[in-house]
Amino acid sequence: MVDTIRVLVAKPGLDGHDRGAKVVARALRDAGMEVIYTGLRQTPEQIVAAAVQEDVQVLCMSILSGAHNHLFPKVTELLKQKDASDILVLGGGVIPEDDIPFLKENGIKEVFTPGTSTEDIITFIKENV
Secondary structure, three states: OOOOOEEEEEOEOOOOOOHHHHHHHHHHHHOOOEEEEOOOOEOHHHHHHHHHHHOOOEEEEEEOOOOHHHHHHHHHHHHHHOOOOOOEEEEEEOOOHHHHHHHHHOOOOEEEOOOOOHHHHHHHHHHHO
């Protein structure tokens, strides 16, 4: 039997909009994954602590505030420091195409922008865990 994929959905920074994160969290849950949602306004340290404590295989971060180039790499760096760099880290939200290569160079395995279907996210996770 295949273990259930454990996913942490997080909202880093001061961004107060979580509709997209909740839609993704629900879709992942409906696809049979175990989903933990951190809620709004989480620091990178809080996100990494939750990911390690919950022993997740996937960390999905959603951001709309424009702070992704700072917050996402901070999370991946903290994961390395905690010997948790085996966690698949995904980003999503309003992220300019020009910023995606930088994020991928800094440990974000894939970036999903507005309009991405939840099925694409589910497929990516299942293929990469």
